[in-house]
Amino acid sequence: MDDQKKLTRAEQKARRPVQILDAAFEEFVERGYVATRVEDIASRVGVTKGTIYVYFETKEQLFEAMIRHISVPLEELLASSNEIKGTAAERLQKRIELIYDLIIKDRKLRELIRFVIAEGSRFPQIVDRHHDIFIDPLERQMQSLLDEGIKNGEFRPTPAAFSDAVIAPAIAFLVFKLIFEDRRILDRDTYLKAHVDLILHGLCEPAPR
Amino acid sequence: MDDQKKLTRAEQKARRPVQILDAAFEEFVERGYVATRVEDIASRVGVTKGTIYVYFETKEQLFEAMIRHISVPLEELLASSNEIKGTAAERLQKRIELIYDLIIKDRKLRELIRFVIAEGSRFPQIVDRHHDIFIDPLERQMQSLLDEGIKNGEFRPTPAAFSDAVIAPAIAFLVFKLIFEDRRILDRDTYLKAHVDLILHGLCEPAPR
């Protein structure tokens, strides 16, 4: 009993930083960086203001740490899609499906985008970081898939920046979700189907007239 | 010089609200709603804090008025595209070009989107308004263009929500511009070409294998 309590306490302490980061995420999401009060974050954890400052020097550093905390490199998030075998088209489709699933299930990912848009000018590092671990890998992955498909004749040759256009519907979907929250319901399957339909057709040589 | 002195009180007063709204736009863009100080808006106009309150009751109402001030209905913005004649494909392409031009030239439009994303939860009305005068007309216009093209055989039949996918690359382009500001240069022509290339191919019947 005593043992367990000690353990629990020790564990508690070890978890504090993460608890704080999670609480910070919720509060910053709800009110934005400036309007969020350190005290509210503390309350959410069940501690007092001072405790936050034991673990983080300033509200600003806490915010940055929170952003890092929720920024998981895209590769990890899409790891399962690397195992997929099949045609380039099949793999492309699978990857896009995973992205929609991510957008829908991963609230932290979604809100990360909001932070990048809303607080980007205040925290330029998060923009850069976001580009490096997110946008850039995403474009690269897409591009390499396209290249494979083109090389093996599945896809027609495409102009520069085509990969951006290919993932754009998913980005627009994400932005719509950010904007409308729960005020408008966006059906994943409908959007996914339209998306896949567009790009798979868009990658084919058109029929001769 | 003479110009300024010529302004009568009445003229000055008539311009004040717009001056303030313009200044407010700049400040709110730079710092976001919460971090913007009414005094900074006043300084930018060249008046003192109190003057702002002669024209707007609260900072909140000033923000909302500013949003209304910069929210021009999409129809107006795309008015010139209504005169275009030609095939559905030609008109679709023209309209998309106009959207890119709008995104690039109309900073107010761009920042409006940022406000919608960043302050939407604080100002739900701006989200609804934005949907009504922007998103919705955009989707309708696109959809009716698609419908025409499908009816006259130019385009293949498409699934639901396809119009969203069709404009998505422009939206993604806008979001990228918001996120990267001037830190990364996005070439309009490259993106536009990829966009048009994708959707025009995506609307054709694929060639038989």
Add this chain to the structure above:
Amino acid sequence: MDDQKKLTRAEQKARRPVQILDAAFEEFVERGYVATRVEDIASRVGVTKGTIYVYFETKEQLFEAMIRHISVPLEELLASSNEIKGTAAERLQKRIELIYDLIIKDRKLRELIRFVIAEGSRFPQIVDRHHDIFIDPLERQMQSLLDEGIKNGEFRPTPAAFSDAVIAPAIAFLVFKLIFEDRRILDRDTYLKAHVDLILHGLCEPAPR
């Protein structure tokens, strides 16, 4: 018609100061000196802020003028009681009745007392003035009535400051009216009767035991 209009306008202007003083009275009563806004006084008159300053230099001077405006010397108010003939007791009773009527009907008198109590430390002159035209005459009148009654054997000899005690129930009645406004109803006749009953008995020689 023209004549009349001109006259009316001229009259209007001549009345302005009084209109303002009356409006000031209402506003100062409602909110007290500090919380009253010059603009509200102006609105009540139907003019704008600036106009007030045409007639009064500062809010402070306006307040003082308003106080003077409502401070009618007690002699005037009790003029009718001077004509009374009869025994000292009869005249005493009559005078007290008049005081109760005054308290009930003259809201300005009542509120003047409130101003003296509430704003006296801010405006010491009004306290002095109030003493000179109100308290002091009241005490003198009472005292001379008492003296007459004592001289002619109607009343027993009384100690110093007895006149204050004699009018005290009316003062207490006034204070109660100030405190409770309309929240508690104080019946004039009941109080008056108790008052007169007390002092007429109190002025007689007691019966031997």
Add this chain to the structure above:
Amino acid sequence: MDDQKKLTRAEQKARRPVQILDAAFEEFVERGYVATRVEDIASRVGVTKGTIYVYFETKEQLFEAMIRHISVPLEELLASSNEIKGTAAERLQKRIELIYDLIIKDRKLRELIRFVIAEGSRFPQIVDRHHDIFIDPLERQMQSLLDEGIKNGEFRPTPAAFSDAVIAPAIAFLVFKLIFEDRRILDRDTYLKAHVDLILHGLCEPAPR
């Protein structure tokens, strides 16, 4: 000197609310509710503005708490008079003496009346409270003393509201003290003597003529 240093944080904190309430009393007395600045209250305590808000949510709540702080039920204040034995007249006189002593010594009681008169319309609760713990008990106590005296033949039968008339001279004395502060000196003994003289005579059957 040593005393102050000895105060632990905990002790300091325990005293703070009372320190603040006492300081608030002084400032509110000096300037009235509206004109008093929270910062001045803080200075008087020797802390800064923010500290006041650690203990009281708003200036308004601080004022109300201050009023409660100085509102001691009348029973407590007149407790010693309950032990008095003697005739009704003796007890009545004793009680009145205590009231004068209270008025003279208890500045908080006096100023409470001023607050009730001056701020009553802004804080109706304090008026009601004041009636319940002050006016009403006072009237009841007086009335029951009168009733006793009447029952045992000491006093003649009296009309309704007579008890109000009986205490009125003390109330008038209090009001005079409020109005004239130290600008006019009111001699307690003179007023008390006149008061007692009036009511004791006023309660006797008059001598036959």
Add this chain to the structure above:
DNA sequence: CATGAATGAGCCTTCATTCAT
């Protein structure tokens, strides 16, 4: 480590007063 009292800089808003028209 955790607490929470205290600080002090800061910001929104109000309002008496001025003055050009």
Add this chain to the structure above:
DNA sequence: GATGAATGAAGGCTCATTCAT
């Protein structure tokens, strides 16, 4: 005389941060 735009000095309240316990 009347107006009302503009000023600027306050003042209520907030909150990140510190530090003694």
